[in-house]
Amino acid sequence: MAHPTRGAPLTATAEADVIGGLHRALADWFAAEARDLPWRHPDCSPWGILVSEVMLQQTPVVRVLPVWREWMKRWPRPADLAAEAAGEAVRAWGRLGYPRRALRLHAAATVIADEYGGSLPDTEEGLLALPGVGGYTAAAVAAFAFGRRAAVVDTNIRRVHARLVRGEALPAPSLTAAERRLAEELLPDDRGASVRWNVAAMELGAIVCTARSPRCDACPVASACAWRAAGEPPPSYVPKGQAWHGTDRQVRGAVMAVLRAASRPVPRVLFEGPGPAVADDGGPVAAQLARLHALAPAPEQLERSLEGLLADGLAAEHDGGLALP
DNA sequence: AAAGCGTGGTG
DNA sequence: TCACCAAGCTT
Numbered sequence: 001m002a003h004p005t006r007g008a009p010l011t012a013t014a015e016a017d018v019i020g021g022l023h024r025a026l027a028d029w030f031a032a033e034a035r036d037l038p039w040r041h042p043d044c045s046p047w048g049i050l051v052s053e054v055m056l057q058q059t060p061v062v063r064v065l066p067v068w069r070e071w072m073k074r075w076p077r078p079a080d081l082a083a084e085a086a087g088e089a090v091r092a093w094g095r096l097g098y099p100r101r102a103l104r105l106h107a108a109a110t111v112i113a114d115e116y117g118g119s120l121p122d123t124e125e126g127l128l129a130l131p132g133v134g135g136y137t138a139a140a141v142a143a144f145a146f147g148r149r150a151a152v153v154d155t156n157i158r159r160v161h162a163r164l165v166r167g168e169a170l171p172a173p174s175l176t177a178a179e180r181r182l183a184e185e186l187l188p189d190d191r192g193a194s195v196r197w198n199v200a201a202m203e204l205g206a207i208v209c210t211a212r213s214p215r216c217d218a219c220p221v222a223s224a225c226a227w228r229a230a231g232e233p234p235p236s237y238v239p240k241g242q243a244w245h246g247t248d249r250q251v252r253g254a255v256m257a258v259l260r261a262a263s264r265p266v267p268r269v270l271f272e273g274p275g276p277a278v279a280d281d282g283g284p285v286a287a288q289l290a291r292l293h294a295l296a297p298a299p300e301q302l303e304r305s306l307e308g309l310l311a312d313g314l315a316a317e318h319d320g321g322l323a324l325p
Numbered sequence: 326a327a328a329g330c331g332t333g334g335t336g
Numbered sequence: 337t338c339a340c341c342a343a344g345c346t347t
Binding site for chain 3: 063064097101132152156211244
Binding site for chain 1: 326327330331332333334335
């Protein structure tokens with residue numbers, strides 16, 4: 001494997017020492033500097049951890065916190081969520097984004113309640129089979145909820161590995177086999193140590209080894225960092241941002257905001273454009289409709305977006321109108 | 326396997 | 337301002 005020091009190749013023993021040093025340094029740093037997050041508390045249930053992991057997919061911690069607390073209060077066990085309509089999960093999702101995650105969490109809760117007697121599967125393989133759970137989330141829940149030795153590979157850990165070991169500013173655009181291999185090689189043999197390494201590396205990426213302006217002065221492993229040693233070379237490629245203005249996604253988002261605000265089905269004609277005054281339930285719906293209309297989507301784009309939401313199960317037909325499922 | 330999927334804070 | 341970015345998954 002690549003090793004985090006310059007110069008002559010290390011013997012296997014020396015390399016193990018270097019890696020052991022990284023393990024210790026990060027564990028100490030984590031113990032002193034980690035954020036106090038509720039899903040890291042020892043009394044947090046596996047369900048709470050799963051919910052947090054799904055909410056944290058592409059969504060920052062600060063926005064997840066209040067919604068996660070609300071979900072835990074309202075649905076402390078998977079069966080509690082499974083007993084509700086899926087639309088309640090979508091509504092309670094609020095503005096976290098990617099609302100299909102709420103749908104999948106509801107579906108996962110149903111599987112857990114119906115097929116697992118209400119307890120989460122405790123293996124990566126079992127977790128991976130749940131709706132909305134991919135490689136990252138399965139490994140994270142296996143490690144953080146069940147103490148298993150699993151190589152967790154998220155965007156933070158990928159960036160830490162890219163810099164610390166590979167000497168590159170950013171990881172490749174998509175996860176490579178080499179990255180999985182490296183993550184596996186760096187993982188401590190001991191289960192407890194492996195869990196601590198996973199959280200610590202993730203935390204380091206989140207608050208020190210950040211994408212934009214890394215705080216290398218506060219980094220516990222800066223002296224071992226290959227990227228630093230190489231003079232912090234710039235990224236070898238330009239990440240292409242996600243289009244937003246004028247896209248179906250923007251329209252879908254505006255439609256979902258309408259449905260979340262509505263307590264009854266919204267007639268289709270109201271989505272199409274500002275028309276004659278409409279009796280709504282008081283204002284929030286009208287305000288979200290106005291936001292949608294301000295985007296002025298072409299009729300075919302609006303149609304495509306509505307059909308997409310129906311196909312995805314994020315919207316349903318009721319009495320000739322649209323509502324949450 | 327590349328593209329699609331929300332949202333809001335920030336440099 | 338505006339593009340980038342955030343504990344990815346699915347098809």
